[in-house]
Amino acid sequence: MSKKEKISQIISRELLQLIESGHYLPGDKLPTEMELxxxxxxxxxxxxxxxxxxxxSGLITSRQGGGSYIEENTQSQILRSIHMKSDDVESIRHLFEMRKILEPEAAYLAATRRTTEQLSSMKHVLDKLEYGSLNAEQNHYTNDIAFHRxxxxxxxxxxxxxxxxNLADLYERTLKVTLEPNKELKQKRESVYQEHCRIYEAIELEEPELAKVQSTIHLRNAEKKLSLFLQNYEI
Amino acid sequence: MSKKEKISQIISRELLQLIESGHYLPGDKLPTEMELxxxxxxxxxxxxxxxxxxxxSGLITSRQGGGSYIEENTQSQILRSIHMKSDDVESIRHLFEMRKILEPEAAYLAATRRTTEQLSSMKHVLDKLEYGSLNAEQNHYTNDIAFHRxxxxxxxxxxxxxxxxNLADLYERTLKVTLEPNKELKQKRESVYQEHCRIYEAIELEEPELAKVQSTIHLRNAEKKLSLFLQNYEI
DNA sequence: ACCGGAAAATTTGTAATACAAATTTGTTGA
DNA sequence: TCAACAAATTTGTATTACAAATTTTCCGGT
Structure with missing residues (x-):
């Protein structure tokens, strides 16, 4: 009755605890199987x-001859459960459809419930984007994501x-597309920044309907850029 | 470059496909490891x-000496990742908030894209509810879920x-509450049925805005029942 | 001193065999 | 018929061995 637990379960639980406790950090190499x-x-x-x-579970990856390594934060079992090609056009459309549904409502709720700490966190993100506008586009990704987050x-x-x-990494893909570097890149970034600011202001003023509208406008513009890109993309 | 996939990955993908395609059904016994x-x-x-x-992944379970069996549908890792008490009032409120966001939009999309097969599937569900209205409330759960599904x-x-x-099982909980048996039970059921019918009609007519409105109305009424229940529930 | 590349060491992936442990099945005896 | 015991089945673990991929070492040439 008591000893029905498998050895491998004990080991995996032990290792899981070591990972979660931070004894092994993302990127770290685990001991070899022999050592373990x-x-x-x-x-x-x-x-x-x-x-x-x-x-x-996606917590580690192993390479033959290389070893096993702790994976970076990778919570997104959705792309495995859905069989989504990462750069499939249809997938991007479906994802964006969900963004259009969720984000305006999220902005609405945020405007009704945000704490002052969360507000200043948003402002902090926006400011970093303003002052560091000359940085690489990689910075833009993370910043955009941080604001929405x-x-x-x-x-x-x-x-x-x-x-x-769960949608975070799929989310990044649409961002990568809408912020695709090209001739109007700087202009695009500026407009995205402005739109984010308007969403922020509405949340600051605690005006949910306005926040919802601003978010919708933001996504409508993003969709324009997206469909423009996808036109060139397919065939 | 081409053959970097592990054999075990090929096998697991193969088995996964057999499971998802229904070749192996929940409760079935897999062939022994030797046979495989x-x-x-x-x-x-x-x-x-x-x-x-x-x-x-939780798709199968194995017992030493017994064999490996296909697990019953158990997709809901959300309740494990969120630390949600199953009958926590706040959890129910949060979930319902998501329903209010997602379902009207789902009804909207369904009205624009439903196939005739999917339409008749909805009707089939509704009809079963009408004729079998004398059944136990357990029947109502599954039926309600089936319609939304x-x-x-x-x-x-x-x-x-x-x-x-992912939300399915949490979803059931709000249903259980809004359809809680009490003195007005029959009346509640009737109204839910009527509201479902209106949603169905809008989808049948391919009128997305109407479908969205009907779904919103449905959820507004459900929320009334919900808050009524939750009032008595907490303290 | 530095670089490229081959050789060696390391490490995971797969295989074959064996036995332990738990379950299922069959059988026997009362 | 049923209960207990025995046998067969089947997964869990161990050992050994080798293949395959990666990393490290080292050596020769410039």
């Missing part, structure tokens, strides 16, 4: 079973937050 | 690695579908 089997006093088979679980967090709805976390 | 290794022409080790992935499927948006699948 010595360390835990079990066979390499059991260690491999344990690692297999962590691999399936801040808005989502301000909704105080854990279900909403979880959903958007 | 013969069948695929690989070692038992590779089969075990593949099964380990499916186990980690049919609407979601008609959106043809895999991201939307996946999100709602």
């Amino acid at each position: 089997s010595k360390q835990f006093g079990v066979s390499r088979i059991s260690v491999r079973e344990a690692l297999s679980v962590l691999r399936a 801040a808005v989502i967090l301000a909704t105080h709805n854990p279900v909403m937050i979880h959903m958007m976390e | 290794s013969k069948q695929f022409g690989v070692s038992r080790i590779s089969v075990r690695e593949a099964l380990s992935v499916l186990r980690a 049919a609407v979601i499927l008609a959106t043809h948006n895999p991201v939307m579908i996946h999100m709602m699948e």
Whole structure:
């Protein structure tokens, strides 16, 4: 009754705890399977079973000959459960459709519930974008994501937050497209920045309907850029 | 460059497809590891690695000496990732908030894209509710869920579908509350049925805005019942 | 001193075999 | 018929071995 737990389960739980406690950090190399089997006093088979679980959960990756490494924060089992080609045009459209549904409402909720801390967090993100506008576009990605993330967090709805976390990496893909470097890049960035500012202002004023409208405008413009890009993309 | 995929990955993908295609149904017993290794022409080790992935994903369970079995539909890792008390009032409110955001838009999309097959599927569900109105309330749950599910499927948006699948079991909880048996139970059911019918009609007529409005009305009424219940619930 | 590339060491992936442990099935005896 | 025991099945773990990919070392040439 008591000892029905598999050895590999014990090992994987042990390793999970080491990862979650920060003993192993993202990017770190795990000990080799041999070392782990010595360390835990079990066979390499059991260690491999344990690692297999962590691999399936996306917490580590293993390269033959290389070793096993702690994965970066990778919460997005959605792309595995949906069979979404990463750069599939239809996938991008479907994702954007969800953004159009969720984000204006998130802005609405954020305007009704944001704390002053969350507000200043949003402002901090926007300011960083303004002063560092000469940086590479990589900076723009992370900044754009950070702003939207801040808005989502301000909704105080854990279900909403979880959903958007799940969509985060797919989300990045539409960003990458709408901010695709080309001749009007600077202009695009400026307009995106302005739109973000208007959303921020509405949230600051605690005017939910306005925030919703501004978010909708923002997404409408983003959709224009998106469809423009997708036109050139397919065929 | 081409053959960097592991054998175990091939096997697990193969098995996954067999499961998803319905070749193996929930509760079915998988062939033994020996049989699978013969069948695929690989070692038992590779089969075990593949099964380990499916186990980690919760698709199968294995008992020593017993065998491996297809697990019942258990997709809802959301309740584990969010720390949601199942009957927490705040959780229910948060979930319902998401329903109010997603479902009217789903009805909108369904009205623009539903196939005739999906339409008749919705009607089939509604009819079953009408004729079998004397059944137990358990029947009502599943029926209600089935209708909403049919609407979601008609959106043809895999991201939307996946999100709602994830919310499915949490979703049931709000249903359980709004359809809580009490003195006005029959009246409640009747009104829910009528509201569903109106949503259906709008989708049938391919009038997205109307479908959205009807869904909103439906949820507004549901919210009334919900808040009425929650009043009595907390303290 | 530096660079390229081959050789060696390391490390994961797969295989084969064996046995332990738990479950299922079959069988026997009362 | 049923209960207990035995046998067969099947997953879990261990050991050994080798293949395949990566990383490290080292050596020769410039």
